[in-house]
Amino acid sequence: MIRRFLTARLALPGALIGALMVSDAALAQPSGVEAIANYTGADRLKILEEGARREGGLLLYTTGTQIKPLIDRFEQKYPYLRVELARASSADTARKVLEEYRAGYEKVDAFELASHGLVVPRDENILQPFRSPELAAFAADAIEAGRHWVVVRESYTGIGFNTKLLPPDRAPKTYQALLEPQWKGKMAISGVSTTAVNWVGTMVIVHGGDFVRKLGQQNIRIYNLTGRALANLMTAGEVMLSPTIYNSHVAASAEKGAPLGWFAPGPVPVTDTGVALARKAPHPHAALLFIDFLMSKEGQILYQELGYDSPRSDVAGAGARMEKLYLTNRANYIREYEDWAKLYQDVFLRRRI
Amino acid sequence: MSETALATSAPWTERLHRLRSGEAAIYLLLAVVLAVVLPPFLFLIRASLAVGSDAAPRYGLDNFIAVVANSGAELWITTLVYALGSSVLAIALGVSSAWLVARTDAPFRQVAVIAAVLSLAVPVIIKSIGWIMLLGPNSGLVNVVLRTVVGGEEGPLQLYSLGGMIFVEGMLWTPVVFLLTLPVLGAMDPSLEEAAATSGADLRQTFQRVTLPLMRPSVFAVFLLALIRALESFEVPLLIGAPGNLHTLTTAIYESIHTGFLPKYGEASALAILLLLIVSAPLAFYYRLTGQADRFATITGKGFRPRRLKLGAWRRPLGLWLLIIPVALAAPLLILVWASFLPVYKPPELADFALLSFTNYRAVWGRPETLAGLTNSVLIGFWSATAVVALTFTAAWLTVRYRGSARWALDVVISVPLVFPGIVLGITVLIQFLRTPFIPIYGTIWILVFAFLIRFMPYGMRFCHAGMLAIHRELEECGRTCGAGALTVLRRIVLPLALPSVAAAWLYVFLHTIRDLSIAILLAGPGSQVIAVVILDLWNNGEVPELAAVAVLMAAGVAVLGVALMWVSRRAGGVAT
Numbered sequence: 001m002i003r004r005f006l007t008a009r010l011a012l013p014g015a016l017i018g019a020l021m022v023s024d025a026a027l028a029q030p031s032g033v034e035a036i037a038n039y040t041g042a043d044r045l046k047i048l049e050e051g052a053r054r055e056g057g058l059l060l061y062t063t064g065t066q067i068k069p070l071i072d073r074f075e076q077k078y079p080y081l082r083v084e085l086a087r088a089s090s091a092d093t094a095r096k097v098l099e100e101y102r103a104g105y106e107k108v109d110a111f112e113l114a115s116h117g118l119v120v121p122r123d124e125n126i127l128q129p130f131r132s133p134e135l136a137a138f139a140a141d142a143i144e145a146g147r148h149w150v151v152v153r154e155s156y157t158g159i160g161f162n163t164k165l166l167p168p169d170r171a172p173k174t175y176q177a178l179l180e181p182q183w184k185g186k187m188a189i190s191g192v193s194t195t196a197v198n199w200v201g202t203m204v205i206v207h208g209g210d211f212v213r214k215l216g217q218q219n220i221r222i223y224n225l226t227g228r229a230l231a232n233l234m235t236a237g238e239v240m241l242s243p244t245i246y247n248s249h250v251a252a253s254a255e256k257g258a259p260l261g262w263f264a265p266g267p268v269p270v271t272d273t274g275v276a277l278a279r280k281a282p283h284p285h286a287a288l289l290f291i292d293f294l295m296s297k298e299g300q301i302l303y304q305e306l307g308y309d310s311p312r313s314d315v316a317g318a319g320a321r322m323e324k325l326y327l328t329n330r331a332n333y334i335r336e337y338e339d340w341a342k343l344y345q346d347v348f349l350r351r352r353i
Numbered sequence: 354m355s356e357t358a359l360a361t362s363a364p365w366t367e368r369l370h371r372l373r374s375g376e377a378a379i380y381l382l383l384a385v386v387l388a389v390v391l392p393p394f395l396f397l398i399r400a401s402l403a404v405g406s407d408a409a410p411r412y413g414l415d416n417f418i419a420v421v422a423n424s425g426a427e428l429w430i431t432t433l434v435y436a437l438g439s440s441v442l443a444i445a446l447g448v449s450s451a452w453l454v455a456r457t458d459a460p461f462r463q464v465a466v467i468a469a470v471l472s473l474a475v476p477v478i479i480k481s482i483g484w485i486m487l488l489g490p491n492s493g494l495v496n497v498v499l500r501t502v503v504g505g506e507e508g509p510l511q512l513y514s515l516g517g518m519i520f521v522e523g524m525l526w527t528p529v530v531f532l533l534t535l536p537v538l539g540a541m542d543p544s545l546e547e548a549a550a551t552s553g554a555d556l557r558q559t560f561q562r563v564t565l566p567l568m569r570p571s572v573f574a575v576f577l578l579a580l581i582r583a584l585e586s587f588e589v590p591l592l593i594g595a596p597g598n599l600h601t602l603t604t605a606i607y608e609s610i611h612t613g614f615l616p617k618y619g620e621a622s623a624l625a626i627l628l629l630l631i632v633s634a635p636l637a638f639y640y641r642l643t644g645q646a647d648r649f650a651t652i653t654g655k656g657f658r659p660r661r662l663k664l665g666a667w668r669r670p671l672g673l674w675l676l677i678i679p680v681a682l683a684a685p686l687l688i689l690v691w692a693s694f695l696p697v698y699k700p701p702e703l704a705d706f707a708l709l710s711f712t713n714y715r716a717v718w719g720r721p722e723t724l725a726g727l728t729n730s731v732l733i734g735f736w737s738a739t740a741v742v743a744l745t746f747t748a749a750w751l752t753v754r755y756r757g758s759a760r761w762a763l764d765v766v767i768s769v770p771l772v773f774p775g776i777v778l779g780i781t782v783l784i785q786f787l788r789t790p791f792i793p794i795y796g797t798i799w800i801l802v803f804a805f806l807i808r809f810m811p812y813g814m815r816f817c818h819a820g821m822l823a824i825h826r827e828l829e830e831c832g833r834t835c836g837a838g839a840l841t842v843l844r845r846i847v848l849p850l851a852l853p854s855v856a857a858a859w860l861y862v863f864l865h866t867i868r869d870l871s872i873a874i875l876l877a878g879p880g881s882q883v884i885a886v887v888i889l890d891l892w893n894n895g896e897v898p899e900l901a902a903v904a905v906l907m908a909a910g911v912a913v914l915g916v917a918l919m920w921v922s923r924r925a926g927g928v929a930t
Contacts, residue, residue: 059879084879091611092875095780103787105795191595193611221513221596224604232897235697237492238485258697349600349608350425 033284037130037277044133048292049078051285057082058109058286061093063273067112067294070302074293081286090117090194097278101126106280109287112294115149115274115328116194116337122148128279130288134295141326142272142311149274152294153308156322157199157227157271158264160245162234166261171241174265175207178243179214188221189244189348190230193341195271196222196348198327199244201340202269205325209343216347235260246271248307267323272311379751379759386748386766389807393781394769400777401622416623420605431594432584432601435518439586440579442523446677447530448572452564453675454531455538456546458661460672461679466535468679469528471908473861475686476868477525477588479904482897483685484521485592486692488512494688513597522589524681526579529861531678533578533819536853537571546662556667571819577639578815581632581771602628610777618777629772636768686908693901713902717887726884730867733798733883737805738862744806745813746855750847753821754829764814771811778808779875796878804872809862816861820854821847860914868907 030039030047039047060083071083088096090113097108098120111118111127121127122144129147142151159178161171172178178187189196203212223230223239231249233239235258250262275294281287293299300310309317327333401417403410453459454466472480487494490507499509511517545567549559565572590601600608602624609620664671694709748767752760770778782804786795794800824847832842848855866873873883887903 085882086877086879087882088874088877096783096875099780099784099787103784103790105787105790107796188596193608222598224591224595224607229897232697233485233489236486236489236897238489240491253697256696345608349598 033128033277033279033281036284036288037128040131048285048289052078052283052289053080055283055286056080057084058281058283058290059084059086059107060110060112060290061086061088061097061108062112063087063090063093063114063117066306066308067303069306070294070299073298073302074290077293078286078289081289083290090114093117094120097121097126098124101280106278107282108278109281109283110278110290111149111276112152112273113276114194115144115151115272115326116198118144118149118274118276119328119334121276122146126279128277128281128284130277130291132288132292132295134292137297137312137314138295139311139313141324141329144274145329149276150291150295151270151272151311151326152275152300153303153306154270154272154311154324155246155248155308156264156268156324157195157244157246158262158268159241159243160231160234160250160260160262161241162237162239163259163261165237165240168261171261171263173263175203175211175243178218179211183218183241185219186240187218188223188230188233188239188242190227190242191222191224192226193344195227195244197337197341197344198269198271200344200347201327201336202267202325204340204343206266212343213347220348222348231258231260248309252307264322267325270324270326272326272328273308376755376759378747379755379763382744382748382751383759383763383766386744386763386810389803390766390769390810392785393773393778393807396781396784397622397625397773397777400618401626403619416619417627420609420620420623420627428600428602428605431515431599432603434515435522435590435594435599435601436580436583436586438515438519439522439526439583439589440576442519443526443530443579444572444576446523446527448534448568448575450527450675450678451531451534451538452560453671455535456543456564456662457664457671459664459668459675461675465531465675465678468682469531470860470914472525472528472678472682473532473864475682475689475904475908479689479900480525480685481521481588481592482900483689484524485512486688487684488517511597513593513599515597515599517597518589518594518599521593522583522586525589526582527681528678530575530579532857532861533575533816533854534568534572536820536857537568537822539853550662556662556664559662570822573639574815574819574822577635578812580635581768581811584628584632585772618780622777625772625777629769632768632772633765636765686904689901689904692898693905695898697898713899714906716899717902717906726882726887729798729877729881730884733801733805733873733881734863734866736798736802737809737866738859740802740806741809741813741862742817742855742859745810745817745858746848746851747843749814749817749821750843753818754826764818767814768811770807773808775808775869775872778804779872782807782872783876796881798881800878801866801873801876801881801883804876805862805866805869808869808872809865812861812865813858816854816858817851820851824850863914 030036036048036051041047058081062085071085075081075083086093086108093111093113094117097111100106100108101124111121118127127148131147132150135143135147135150138150142154144150159172159175161168172180172183177183189199200212203215221239223233225233227244227246228249230239230242231245231253234242234245235253245260245262247262247264250258250260254260275291277284277287277291294303295312297312297314300312300315304310304315304317327337330336402412402414404413404415405411450465454462485493488496488510489512490496490510493510493512496507496510503509512521545563546559549563554562585603587603587607590599590604591607594601595604606621606624609624610618693713694711695705696708696710696712745767748763752764782800783795786792786800786803794803828846828850829842832846837845867884877883
């Protein structure tokens with residue numbers, strides 16, 4: 001009862017909350033996920049650590065093991081915490097958590113998912129907006145408007161090519177150049193839907209729908225492989241040229257001696273992964289400590305070592321020099337995405353141009 | 354042979370009684386299977402009819418109309434040609450190889466068996482990559498070599514074509530067909546072939562006029578499975594069809610599920626139901642063909658010693674034929690073995706020997722989830738395979754032995770999950786157990802076992818059914834006459850005789866559960882992560898060399914299992930003779 005009362009009181013608009021927290025001694029210990037997530041008092045870290053010690057760990061829904069080095073470092077830092085993972089693709093995870101919340105099964109604490117996988121959980125009221133002292137260092141674009149998630153890693157698709165088959169001076173340097181007859185039948189794209197659809201979306205935004213339809217006449221091969229696997233086929237010489245190649249993969253593979261080149265003409269679509277808090281997280285203190293850590297400079301540098309770019313202003317990367325398009329921030333993203341998906345299917349899959 | 358059955362028939366009163374208890378057992382099993390299969394099936398139907406938002410759907414035929422409007426004739430033609438072509442190819446290669454191994458003195462028999470078992474180990478997705486590396490139009494090894502002869506910029510072999518899809522899928526299924534038919538042929542009474550030989554028939558005539566008709570029901574059962582499996586096969590159309598702009602029903606299902614923010618089930622479910630209708634046609638035909646089980650029994654009470662047909666001058670060339678399975682396995686696998694030692698995949702060159710290292714193997718083994726995932730996967734695989742085999746062995750026996758329409762219903766219900774798209778089955782099971790918290794298996798390995806039981810019962814059924822058709826009724830009647838009850842007969846007579854098929858079914862389910870991605874990924878909770886997650890990670894990361902290392906390690910693990918299987922089969926073979 002008291003808890004509900006506190007939660008109700010704490011749901012007041014932002015500035016007021018802070019004032020209440022500081023002035024009212026009885027409220028110094030925030031309780032409830034929402035209160036903890038928005039607490040900005042000077043003793044925030046102390047409260048989180050004390051709470052986390054009681055909680056003992058957290059459950060994270062994520063896509064893969066990329067963040068393992070970050071988890072290891074986090075567990076080193078907080079030896080009394082254990083991070084458990086459940087992994088599936090972003091879209092599958094979104095569906096799964098939706099069904100779990102509908103059934104009242106609320107075990108998940110935090111998410112590290114591609115931001116397109118966070119859109120539906122946000123709209124279904126599964127994500128809890130949060131504050132963190134690390135927020136200040138992040139570009140405005142990288143923070144979801146309602147603070148439901150913060151982008152912690154990103155990569156960009158551009159025009160990749162095999163330098164053995166196509167020396168850099170001969171490679172197309174603009175998207176318009178991809179329409180030249182010499183590239184007909186020579187290009188491939190990743191058919192993984194988010195990569196393909198977001199790429200089509202970027203082309204629509206920057207070059208218009210007609211450009212996409214003209215590209216469709218270039219007989220582009222669809223490989224149902226992730227961007228990274230496509231980069232591997234490119235390394236092997238099977239694919240010569242593709243506009244859906246990630247800069248991170250090219251950099252990592254070129255280091256190992258792969259003959260890959262990459263251009264990013266114009267605004268690049270950002271494939272961004274965000275970190276988010278579950279509205280009914282059973283371990284909110286531990287989850288927030290984890291979120292803080294992923295956003296921290298230390299965490300961001302670890303991500304960078306794994307090949308991702310950072311949206312943090314004090315961690316410079318390739319992304320700093322690029323004009324970036326955060327598609328999920330667009331007001332009508334869901335509707336636009338459906339339109340792009342349809343265009344992609346018509347033009348590249350069914351070849352109805 | 355049916356004369357022998359009549360001669361040993363029991364008094365009609367006893368027969369009636371047995372029929373009744375048999376039918377009761379069928380109904381009981383039918384009820385159990387329905388309880389398991391019906392929820393996902395109803396979900397599929399509901400999803401196919403639901404239109405509009407998730408929260409407040411309305412119902413109509415919109416999804417079906419959209420599917421038919423979107424698919425076009427081309428999609429259906431591609432699907433049917435691909436399914437028929439690849440299953441015919443797999444049957445032609447698999448059955449002929451099985452016959453050579455089981456009935457003749459052709460060389461390389463052991464090699465073929467080992468290769469067939471091994472090939473089950475390597476995930477299809479990895480094998481497909483292997484084939485792309487071999488036959489890819491630009492850098493495929495075979496094409497590179499051929500171009501030095503014929504010239505040209507691309508090809509000459511076009512992997513991304515209908516022919517290429519049929520070839521790869523046919524090659525993928527040949528070992529399964531081989532393993533399915535081998536036990537049946539191995540247990541066949543050779544006196545008929547010997548009689549043909551004595552009557553002056555040559556090798557081809559014997560095969561065509563005696564062997565082939567005898568094994569027709571079993572072969573047809575296998576063909577049916579291959580056909581259905583090809584209709585619902587997914588990886589080859591996805592990886593080899595799509596780059597050539599060839600689409601099948603399953604890739605259409607994949608597209609409709611995956612283009613959106615959430616997996617969408619409407620059109621996918623409508624397609625799945627259409628697929629179910631297509632699949633039920635050959636199933637009905639199959640039932641008409643095998644209605645008289647006794648006619649096809651090849652394991653009888655008559656004592657015989659299998660004698661191998663002497664191939665004479667044909668021994669060598671037919672031995673080479675037996676190398677098709679090992680080569681079909683070795684070709685993509687060798688190139689993967691090569692890749693597994695490289696830092697970055699590239700077509701083989703002599704200079705690359707300097708680059709080879711064990712780095713990828715160490716990386717795979719060093720993953721913290723490899724060991725935990727492996728333990729969970731083996732447990733899940735063990736229980737899923739055991740559950741599937743226990744259920745389908747009983748069901749196959751009942752459907753072969755007893756009359757009545759219920760047996761057809763039982764087989765149909767068991768076969769229904771064939772068409773469930775993995776993700777649809779996964780989500781139904783997920784919802785089902787979220788809403789029944791009094792069955793607390795959500796997030797444990799048991800929810801996975803349950804889902805895999807549904808997914809693989811159609812395969813178990815076909816394996817066991819093929820094996821069961823070959824066993825003559827008179828052997829069981831002997832047991833009955835000696836005073837054994839139904840369960841004793843099942844345990845002491847039927848099971849040992851059908852063991853090769855049962856063991857093959859078990860191994861098939863075990864290996865497939867271990868590498869299944871769509872269901873395992875969705876249902877695995879934090880405490881039940883499976884090895885498939887490692888494959889998914891590597892797949893998403895697209896690191897061919899590390900993925901290749903996983904494939905090689907899995908093949909090595911299965912080699913051990915395969916030896917065990919052959920040992921079991923040989924022992925069982927000893928019982929049968």
